[in-house]
Amino acid sequence: MNIPLAERMRPTRLDDVVGQTHLIGEGKILTNILKTGKIPNMIFYGPSGTGKTTVANICANAANRAFFKLNATTASLKDVRDIADKIDSYPGGILLYLDEIQNFNKKQQQSLLEYIENGKITLIASTTENPHFYVYNAILSRSTVLEFKNISPDEIKKAVIRAVKGVAGDYPDRKVTFSDEAVDHIANASGGDVRKALNAVEVCVLSQSYSMNEEISVTLDAAVDCTQTGSFAHDKNGDGHYDVISAFQKSIRGSDADAGIYYLARLLAGGDLITACRRLLVIASEDVGLAYPNAVVITKACVDSALQLGLPEARIPLAEAVILLANSPKSNSAICAIDEAMHEVETADTGSVPLHLKDSHYKGAVSLGRGVEYKYPHNYENAYVPQQYLPDKIKNRKYYIPRNNKTENSFKAYLEKIKGSGK
Incomplete structure (x- = not known):
């Protein structure tokens, strides 16, 4: 049999495992666990090729347990039952290594509880996805989650x-x-x-x-x-994808154009043009916002150009948008205002629309008091006249808090001017 070199070179001792120094070494959690000879249920979370299977095998040997491996992509509960039925043949017990556990649905994961709770099986499950999103809570609560990291x-x-x-x-x-x-x-x-x-x-x-x-x-x-494919891997549905998106927006929000360009490159290298475009449009309003209102106009033009061009040329206008947004002044006043208002609308009784603001374009509206006392601002100096617009219960509520930037300072000065003259 032609066994791959990677399989033949698989370490059989923790000391030979490279990387994972936060888990392996004197005083570290995995090393300490193996010294006891007792293996708890564990979930190994991390990228491929970082030693999860190797360490699981070493754990089984250290605890003198029979090692069985299943891949949740192709395995079924019958396969788990068949392994559990062999428990009498292995006095030291069984360690089941279930690879890619995220591919088991909720019912299948729930069924594993029977075997790990009665002690027939010690479970070490692995996943390349965040287990807190993909692994059933009852399994998580009975397991120790250890994160395996990319190796230097x-x-x-x-x-x-x-x-x-x-x-x-x-x-x-x-x-x-x-x-x-x-x-x-x-x-x-x-x-x-x-x-x-x-x-x-x-x-x-x-x-x-x-x-x-x-x-x-x-x-x-x-x-x-022999390494022409490079080291980059991108999964549009994977946990790492959302980490890249998060880092992309946070880098631009933090005014780091170089990091923004880097994470844009990662998205585009994975062919994910749409996510890059959508995220840039969000950033223009959420993070730059009213500090530079034209940013969203320019970003929209860059996004439209990118979508018309397609890759690889799309990278150019998108890079322009990243650099513009990263170097623009920042204000989150718009998102804070709308989020605060939506929270209040969804959680509190805010009252009804004031009578003078209600629709009066129908027969009988006046007799109901609709719109009677409304003052048309354009009939007054500076197109402003003081009147109540919010419902009575929240009439003094402030959602929009101007930030300290040129544009919003000018808003503030303008409003102070007209409201002062309108008193």
């Missing part, structure tokens, strides 16, 4: 060097060498994914093994050829 290039480099030594065993009659530059490139191009890095090592060797030379020598050029 320096840590991946250790795994690559070890893999080079491992793959050399496949060619006992030939010397296998990787240049330092090739090793560095593979470590940096893997995007924090050890599996991807080890697959690249294997492909590099295979691509050079056709040569009849005594030495299989992998250069930087060969490594680049």
Whole structure:
């Protein structure tokens, strides 16, 4: 059987696992748990290729438990029952590693409770999505959630060097060498994914093994050829996607044009033109708002241009919008005003529209007092006359609070002027 290099090089001890130094090492949670020999139910959350399966296997061995692995994408509850039925054959107990648990629906996840509560099975579930969104609360409350993070290039480099030594065993009659530059490139191009890095090592060797030379020598050029897909991965429905959107808006709100451009690039690299356009339109009103009212007009023009052009040219007007918005003065007065008003409308009795503002364009309206005392502002100096517009119960309510910027300061000065003259 042709077992992939990444599988053959899978560590069997925590000490050989690269990365995850916040979980593994002296005094860290996973290391301490394994020292007890007792494994609790756990959920491993993080990107692919960061050691979740490896650590689950090590946990099973440390607790002397039989290790069974299922993938929730293809598995069913019958598969879980079949494993539970084997408990008598394994005195040390069973550890079930359920990969991609988010693919089990609520009913299937609820059914797991029977097995983890009666102690027949210790569950380690993994997911690339935020478990607080995708895993049933009853499972979460019975499990310890541990986050696995992307692995740094320096840590991946250790795994690559070890893999080079491992793959050399496949060619006992030939010397296998990787240049330092090739090793560095593979470590940096893997995007924090050890599996991807080890697959690249294997492909590099295979691509050079056709040569009849005594030495299989992998250069930087060969490594680049074998990692042409790059390290970027984008899932429009994944948890990471929403993190990028969040960072995109927060960077522009924080007036960091460089970060805004970077996160725009990530969205566009994933082909997500629509999200980038929608988010820029939101930012123009939510974060720049009345501090620079023309920003939304310019942003709309950039978005329209981008949608007409399509990718890759769409990147240009969208970059223009990002830079404009990041460098514009900021005001959130509009969103604060409408959110405050909506909250009050939805949660409180605010009363009815004042009589003098009610519709009076029908026969009999005057006899009902509708619109009788309304004062038409254009009939007064500066088109302003004091009168009540809010319902009686909230007549003194203030929703709009001007921010300190040129435009809103001019609003404030104008209103003070006309309201002073209208008294």
